[in-house]
Amino acid sequence: MTSGQHPNPSTRPSHFVVLLIATFALFASALLASMVGSVDIPLSDSIAIVLANVGIQTGNPIQSHAHILVDIRIPRVVAAATTGMCLACAGVLYQGVLRNPLADPFVIGASGGAALGALLGMLIAANRILPAEFAITPTLSLIGALLSVWLAYSLSRSRGFTRISSLLLAGFAIGSFTGSLSALLIFINNSMRLRLVQTYTWLLGGVSTNDWITTIATFSLAIITIICSLLIAIHLNALSLGNNSARRLGVDVEKVRLVAILLASMLTGLAVWLSGIVALVGLVIPHSMRMLVGPDHRILIPTSALVGSTFVVITDMVARSAFSPAEIPVGIITSLIGIPVFVLLIRKNLHQYDF
Amino acid sequence: MTSRIELALNQVTFSYENHQILDRINFALTTGSFNSLIGPNASGKTTLLGCIAGNLTPDTGQIILSGKDSQLRQPKETAQLLAMVPQQFDMPFAFYVREIVAMGRIPHKRFLGRLSQSDNEAIDQAIELTNLSDLQGETLSHLSGGEKQRVALAIALAQEPNVLLLDEPTTHLDLSSQIDILSMVKDLCYAKGMTVLSVMHDINLASRYSDHILVLHKNRIFHQGTALEVIAPNLLRDVFAVRSEVHMHDGYPTISLLSSYNSDIGTGQ
Numbered sequence: 152m153t154s155g156q157h158p159n160p161s162t163r164p165s166h167f168v169v170l171l172i173a174t175f176a177l178f179a180s181a182l183l184a185s186m187v188g189s190v191d192i193p194l195s196d197s198i199a200i201v202l203a204n205v206g207i208q209t210g211n212p213i214q215s216h217a218h219i220l221v222d223i224r225i226p227r228v229v230a231a232a233t234t235g236m237c238l239a240c241a242g243v244l245y246q247g248v249l250r251n252p253l254a255d256p257f258v259i260g261a262s263g264g265a266a267l268g269a270l271l272g273m274l275i276a277a278n279r280i281l282p283a284e285f286a287i288t289p290t291l292s293l294i295g296a297l298l299s300v301w302l303a304y305s306l307s308r309s310r311g312f313t314r315i316s317s318l319l320l321a322g323f324a325i326g327s328f329t330g331s332l333s334a335l336l337i338f339i340n341n342s343m344r345l346r347l348v349q350t351y352t353w354l355l356g357g358v359s360t361n362d363w364i365t366t367i368a369t370f371s372l373a374i375i376t377i378i379c380s381l382l383i384a385i386h387l388n389a390l391s392l393g394n395n396s397a398r399r400l401g402v403d404v405e406k407v408r409l410v411a412i413l414l415a416s417m418l419t420g421l422a423v424w425l426s427g428i429v430a431l432v433g434l435v436i437p438h439s440m441r442m443l444v445g446p447d448h449r450i451l452i453p454t455s456a457l458v459g460s461t462f463v464v465i466t467d468m469v470a471r472s473a474f475s476p477a478e479i480p481v482g483i484i485t486s487l488i489g490i491p492v493f494v495l496l497i498r499k500n501l502h503q504y505d506f
Numbered sequence: 507m508t509s510r511i512e513l514a515l516n517q518v519t520f521s522y523e524n525h526q527i528l529d530r531i532n533f534a535l536t537t538g539s540f541n542s543l544i545g546p547n548a549s550g551k552t553t554l555l556g557c558i559a560g561n562l563t564p565d566t567g568q569i570i571l572s573g574k575d576s577q578l579r580q581p582k583e584t585a586q587l588l589a590m591v592p593q594q595f596d597m598p599f600a601f602y603v604r605e606i607v608a609m610g611r612i613p614h615k616r617f618l619g620r621l622s623q624s625d626n627e628a629i630d631q632a633i634e635l636t637n638l639s640d641l642q643g644e645t646l647s648h649l650s651g652g653e654k655q656r657v658a659l660a661i662a663l664a665q666e667p668n669v670l671l672l673d674e675p676t677t678h679l680d681l682s683s684q685i686d687i688l689s690m691v692k693d694l695c696y697a698k699g700m701t702v703l704s705v706m707h708d709i710n711l712a713s714r715y716s717d718h719i720l721v722l723h724k725n726r727i728f729h730q731g732t733a734l735e736v737i738a739p740n741l742l743r744d745v746f747a748v749r750s751e752v753h754m755h756d757g758y759p760t761i762s763l764l765s766s767y768n769s770d771i772g773t774g775q
Contacts, residue, residue, distance in 0.1 A: 250598045401584065402612065
């Protein structure tokens with residue numbers, strides 16, 4: 152008998168259609184976010200400027216618009232998109248490997264650790280302790296994320312088993328501790344204290360605007376990391392059955408867990424370095440995408456990456472235009488949306504799990 | 507039935523934190539046979555299955571699976587030959603039953619795990635054999651204990667293994683489901699030449715369905731043979747500390763428990 156004769160799981164939409172719509176939504180939101188801000192740039196100008204930059208002259212856009220679009224808006228939109236895809240994908244990976252739908256980079260303390268690492272990196276870079284080529288800030292951001300996850304996981308693990316409540320408490324403890332250390336670092340360091348508003352804006356989830364090389368490099372690194380995550384997607388599915396069952400299906404459980412945590416921490420480190428602590432994107436997006444496309448990591452990873460990007464691009468656009476000319480960090484908006492979802496998830500999981 | 511040996515254990519020893527759990531275990535199971543493993547609580551039955559399944563590594567000894575030492579096989583290769591149904595399993599995410607059963611094909615798949623025609627056929631067959639056709643679009647949280655047990659069995663069947671290990675497959679099932687599942691597994695032994703080793707609590711069910719019974723007691727194989735050879739009042743007294751009567755019913759030795767030697771409390775019979 153072939154599978155066609157059976158009622159296959161059919162209430163989920165076609166993967167192709169979902170990916171197509173999500174890609175379209177990302178491009179549409181990116182275009183909109185490039186136009187909207189303290190100075191609105193009309194669509195015709197935006198298109199003309201972008202085309203002019205690839206060598207096709209179609210109109211005569213205002214020069215200041217060209218500068219805002221090419222040097223400020225587009226790099227920022229790309230940074231927001233990169234942040235969103237990194238966090239959403241990191242959420243999927245942490246949740247898959249810890250078999251826990253509440254594991255988000257923020258909740259388990261990874262973002263806090265990454266932020267502390269990034270701050271240390273900024274301090275080292277500002278004092279020129281190491282040559283600039285060392286990229287010390289993103290490196291320490293990644294190490295901070297890794298160390299925090301390792302700590303949260305080790306603290307909450309008892310007799311080979313991780314309780315959800317223990318993991319959340321350990322994540323809360325580490326997040327608070329690294330948060331306090333970050334604050335301490337900012338206040339005892341003269342240069343950071345002088346730039347208190349900028350530093351705190353970044354820390355609370357302020358998307359940074361970088362030069363084009365950094366923008367392209369971070370975006371490419373995120374894409375490569377997400378493609379690597381796709382290679383272990385089928386094994387993450389098997390891990391949902393439990394470690395012993397996955398092992399009996401021939402999965403190298405220890406290797407998959409290590410790779411997944413490394414990739415997720417790398418994505419968290421990258422996102423935090425770009426945009427500080429943009430909380431709960433890694434929780435809200437994978438959770439809603441699981442409801443839409445199901446828990447299969449082969450489709451969940453790319454869909455979450457695309458929708459996570461769109462989500463942060465739009466929330467960042469709101470963050471910089473809603474209270475214009477004042478600009479608020481996007482992390483504040485994602486928290487305002489994410490915390491109610493998080494609380495609802497805990498309520499739902501109270502019935503499902505033995506807290 | 508052929509008399510080829512599908513699974514053999516040779517002097518297998520396992521200890522945990524200086525506490526010996528398995529002591530020089532030896533036995534051989536023929537292809538297409540239904541074998542039961544019985545013994546009192548904490549006699550090491552689940553540990554023994556864990557060693558055979560590759561979740562635990564024995565301290566010494568060999569486990570020969572389909573003619574080759576399983577320690578010399580890659581985990582993926584072992585998973586193509588051997589499957590295990592655990593006592594219970596749960597899923598943190600809402601996979602559909604069909605998607606869960608499809609995970610049984612992971613040992614047979616390569617890059618990104620796209621399902622081939624033969625994969626789909628194996629999944630269909632596993633779903634049909636375990637009577638899950640109407641439930642394949644459901645998530646695990648909507649299923650009863652017995653239905654979940656059938657899903658666990660379906661994953662193992664989708665692996666198309668030569669050897670199937672079952673850890674107390676009837677624990678969560680009502681009486682009719684117990685008979686249904688054991689009859690189904692027994693049919694698979696004959697129809698597909700699958701070799702089954704099942705941990706059993708119910709001696710009467712073990713007697714009825716087994717070609718061969720292994721008795722694990724005090725970390726060793728205490729006795730083994732056919733139901734007629736193994737199930738006797740003396741053995742039940744020595745291993746389970748119960749006073750019992752054994753009589754033949756429908757051609758199988760069947761036990762009636764009279765009392766426990768441990769508690770002096772009779773069953774009232």
